[in-house]
Amino acid sequence: MKKTLFDKVWDSHVVHTIENGPDVLFIDRHMIHEVTSPVAFRGLKSRNIPVMYPEKTFATADHNTPTINQHLPVQDPLSANQLKALEENSAEHNISYWGLGHEKNGIVHVVGPEYGITQPGATIVCGDSHTSTHGAFGAIAFGIGTSEVEMVLATQCIMQQKPKSMRINVHGSLNFGVTPKDVALYIISKLTTSGATGYFVEYAGEVFRNMSMEGRMTVCNLSIEMGARGGMIAPDEKTFEYIKGREFTPVGAAWDKAMAYWSTLESDEGAQFDQEITFDASDIEPMITFGTNPGMGMAISKDIPMAEDVEGAVDTFRKSLDYMDFKEGENMIGKPIDFVFLGSCTNGRIEDFRAFASIVKGKKKADNVTAWLVPGSHKVVNAIKEEGILEVLQEAGFALREPGCSACLAMNDDKIPAGKYAVSTSNRNFEGRQGPGARTLLASPLVAAAAAITGKVTDPRVLMEELAH
Amino acid sequence: MAYDKFDVLKSTGVPLPIENVDTDQIIPARFLKATERKGFGDNLFRDWRYHPDNTPKKDFVLNNPIYGGKILVGGKNFGSGSSREHAAWAVYDYGFRCVVSSFFADIFRNNCLNIGVLPVQVSPEFLHKIFTAIEADPKTEIVVSLPEQTITLTATGEKESFDINDYKKQNMLNGFDDIDYLLNIKEDIREFAEKAPL
Ligand code: SF4
Numbered sequence: 001m002k003k004t005l006f007d008k009v010w011d012s013h014v015v016h017t018i019e020n021g022p023d024v025l026f027i028d029r030h031m032i033h034e035v036t037s038p039v040a041f042r043g044l045k046s047r048n049i050p051v052m053y054p055e056k057t058f059a060t061a062d063h064n065t066p067t068i069n070q071h072l073p074v075q076d077p078l079s080a081n082q083l084k085a086l087e088e089n090s091a092e093h094n095i096s097y098w099g100l101g102h103e104k105n106g107i108v109h110v111v112g113p114e115y116g117i118t119q120p121g122a123t124i125v126c127g128d129s130h131t132s133t134h135g136a137f138g139a140i141a142f143g144i145g146t147s148e149v150e151m152v153l154a155t156q157c158i159m160q161q162k163p164k165s166m167r168i169n170v171h172g173s174l175n176f177g178v179t180p181k182d183v184a185l186y187i188i189s190k191l192t193t194s195g196a197t198g199y200f201v202e203y204a205g206e207v208f209r210n211m212s213m214e215g216r217m218t219v220c221n222l223s224i225e226m227g228a229r230g231g232m233i234a235p236d237e238k239t240f241e242y243i244k245g246r247e248f249t250p251v252g253a254a255w256d257k258a259m260a261y262w263s264t265l266e267s268d269e270g271a272q273f274d275q276e277i278t279f280d281a282s283d284i285e286p287m288i289t290f291g292t293n294p295g296m297g298m299a300i301s302k303d304i305p306m307a308e309d310v311e312g313a314v315d316t317f318r319k320s321l322d323y324m325d326f327k328e329g330e331n332m333i334g335k336p337i338d339f340v341f342l343g344s345c346t347n348g349r350i351e352d353f354r355a356f357a358s359i360v361k362g363k364k365k366a367d368n369v370t371a372w373l374v375p376g377s378h379k380v381v382n383a384i385k386e387e388g389i390l391e392v393l394q395e396a397g398f399a400l401r402e403p404g405c406s407a408c409l410a411m412n413d414d415k416i417p418a419g420k421y422a423v424s425t426s427n428r429n430f431e432g433r434q435g436p437g438a439r440t441l442l443a444s445p446l447v448a449a450a451a452a453i454t455g456k457v458t459d460p461r462v463l464m465e466e467l468a469h
Numbered sequence: 470m471a472y473d474k475f476d477v478l479k480s481t482g483v484p485l486p487i488e489n490v491d492t493d494q495i496i497p498a499r500f501l502k503a504t505e506r507k508g509f510g511d512n513l514f515r516d517w518r519y520h521p522d523n524t525p526k527k528d529f530v531l532n533n534p535i536y537g538g539k540i541l542v543g544g545k546n547f548g549s550g551s552s553r554e555h556a557a558w559a560v561y562d563y564g565f566r567c568v569v570s571s572f573f574a575d576i577f578r579n580n581c582l583n584i585g586v587l588p589v590q591v592s593p594e595f596l597h598k599i600f601t602a603i604e605a606d607p608k609t610e611i612v613v614s615l616p617e618q619t620i621t622l623t624a625t626g627e628k629e630s631f632d633i634n635d636y637k638k639q640n641m642l643n644g645f646d647d648i649d650y651l652l653n654i655k656e657d658i659r660e661f662a663e664k665a666p667l
Contacts, residue, residue, distance in 0.1 A: 024658075042506075144579075145557070156658060156662065409551075430491045436497070
């Protein structure tokens, strides 16, 4: 039988199949953080059972952590308490723990790939929905709830109904100023936030083949925003090149054995998908969102659609525009903004800082803008320094913060105030996501940089063309 | 954690006819700082329910004493967004045992099933009927039968069946959870792990 990439990885991890029920799936790598794990550890304690394979679980602190003065004790007692719980639980169960200040600390989905924990053909779970990021390497990776975290700790398995399969092809080459983030926001705007619910997505076509690993991670990261459980891209030379030599990557005979497995990981010619969708790269422009879910996005040069023209309930659409204080049919270019957030597991990697710097270089941050530039990890921080990006940013009036999830979910102090507009490179523009009453415009690092320089929504291509001349 | 058994639930319903209700609305991130699974119900729909000064928003359904019951009825694509099980805990802790919608986000649905909240997916037409029935009479009774896999509006007898896989159904009827099952096959898992490719 012809198999999809997803089938191959899934089927090779099924321990048991229950008739009319879920599969028991073996999990190769489990990442945990401070917010969704404490109750799972409590569950283990109350059942009096150990962690079955502690070496397959990795802990990092990221969701709750401050992004300034990380060397000082964490001020918020509740956050401090969760961080302490993660540290103690990891110590008690012999789990690698990369806490605040640790050189490997950073956002869970940024550090996993950086240290080679993320590998092709692996099953990877974490109590965070953007675990789908790791699919960029040809892994099956998805977010889970706390009860499932407890299952994985206790038995290294999870019970899941096998999702349906969808392939999304994007052919051709990307237009000037279009980044992987725009590709993802474009697809989500076409599919809506529930268009891929029940599916696991494979991305295929030249656009993804030509994309860097960082770009692939951005795309797979956003799979969840169209409802998909996850997204994956078949591994290729670029993938192997990226993982080779990283700390947790196999070496010697183990590498050869792994390569033998990895090189089988692609969808067979003629394999059937439950759904297949194809887009043309030339239709994609730099994107921005105008509403309160990631599906409410459009090309930055377009007008906000009229409520009658969109799929779904008119009331819900209007409620969303009211929250944003935008009107149907209006253009977004020139709208004043207050904050810019560069960071998160979507766009907090070195490539994103390079893109941002390419636009702000030689210019000055707009006075009306507060900018939070938050690298995804210490490794990213180091690269920013080594590549001379830090000076570029500083000369333009920007400061760098310390790694963490930060304003992506605003659990720490990095909250956008009520009513303020933020151009954010993160993944969710839900009401209050970046702070109670905050208004989020999701966009690429290029759009974020253009907004940071001009103080308003600006098409980055204008600034890029100026640069080219 | 084992939970209450679910059999037949007869209750009034609380209507929330909004689409794409995401987990950040169900429980905002700033309330995820506990290390215990307690008290999340107080912050269910926090920012829709309360003003910034913590006074209740009068027009939000949970603040309207006319509505109540153990069944939450939501619009299409309920529970999209984050994997936080806290969203399901908040629904449960507030007192709901069942959520009805015409479409659920995957992770939220799983989380509900894992903690003993029954997600009931109905057709858009039936969902509309439920909303209309509650609007006409907030005290109208809804019956959710897990053994029969049906949801019924008592007043008119209108009924629809819903899907749930047999395994999850048995778990909910008996109050078992997945860990109980997995612990029973631990030896098989160990054997599998030894041959795992990575
Ligand atoms: S950056 Fe945002 S999406 Fe990514 S892991 Fe952190 S909270 Fe989750």
